[in-house]
Amino acid sequence: xxxxxxxxxxxxxxxxxxxxxxxxxxxxxxxxxxxxxxxxxxxxxxxxxxxxxxxxxxxxxxxxxxxxxxxxxxxxxxxxxxxxxxxxxxxxxxxxxxxxxxxxxxxxxxxxxxxxxxxxxxxxxxxxxxxxxxxxxxxxxxxxxxxxxxxxxxxxxxxxxxxxxxxxxxxxxxxxxxxxxxxxxxxxxxxxxxxxxxxxxxxxxxxxxxxxxxxxxxxxxxxxxxxxxxx
Numbered sequence: 001x002x003x004x005x006x007x008x009x010x011x012x013x014x015x016x017x018x019x020x021x022x023x024x025x026x027x028x029x030x031x032x033x034x035x036x037x038x039x040x041x042x043x044x045x046x047x048x049x050x051x052x053x054x055x056x057x058x059x060x061x062x063x064x065x066x067x068x069x070x071x072x073x074x075x076x077x078x079x080x081x082x083x084x085x086x087x088x089x090x091x092x093x094x095x096x097x098x099x100x101x102x103x104x105x106x107x108x109x110x111x112x113x114x115x116x117x118x119x120x121x122x123x124x125x126x127x128x129x130x131x132x133x134x135x136x137x138x139x140x141x142x143x144x145x146x147x148x149x150x151x152x153x154x155x156x157x158x159x160x161x162x163x164x165x166x167x168x169x170x171x172x173x174x175x176x177x178x179x180x181x182x183x184x185x186x187x188x189x190x191x192x193x194x195x196x197x198x199x200x201x202x203x204x205x206x207x208x209x210x211x212x213x214x215x216x217x218x219x220x221x222x223x224x225x226x227x228x229x230x231x
Contacts, residue, residue, distance in 0.1 A: 023214075052168075059164065060165070064161075068159030075114075079116060092149075212229060
């Protein structure tokens with residue numbers, strides 16, 4: 001059994017596991033109970049009242065967080081030669097096509113987002129077995145298959161994230177860093193939840209948002225009062 005450190009004990013003493021905190025309280029508390037020496041990510045978990053096994057209840061979308069994620073997002077653009085300069089000018093970290101297809105076939109996936117064009121999706125699609133399980137497969141719905149390469153790169157670099165409900169009905173994503181101010185954490189959570197609400201499937205019955213919790217990379221989850229998110 002892992003021994004609790006002094007800092008960990010002090011952090012846990014501040015958290016009442018039976019309480020539902022307001023979003024403002026949770027944003028403050030997640031900073032207080034995080035004891036990592038690195039700048040931990042702040043994550044939000046939303047349990048939805050949907051059945052992901054049904055196609056008409058799949059919740060998937062994109063959101064551009066007002067304060068970004070705090071992460072350095074590594075972007076690979078797989079495009080034709082005439083689009084390479086546009087991609088580089090927009091800030092893409094890696095640009096090319098055939099050479100990166102071969103690298104990925106060899107096991108290289110050291111990127112966070114892959115953006116491509118409709119005309120080369122046949123080539124990129126062949127990498128589905130590698131990219132799919134890692135969440136890297138470009139998708140028109142998330143804006144990562146597009147002719148407007150510069151816009152797509154800029155949005156990703158600015159804090160655009162792609163999310164979808166898992167098989168347990170939970171949406172999990174990072175919405176910032178512990179170094180963010182409480183206000184920035186609150187703003188990002190509210191923007192994310194606003195998008196979740198807009199994506200409510202018409203076929204979903206009963207309570208749509210069952211629970212929301214906030215945590216950092218190494219902290220326990222903080223349960224949030226759903227009503228406070230809309231305040």
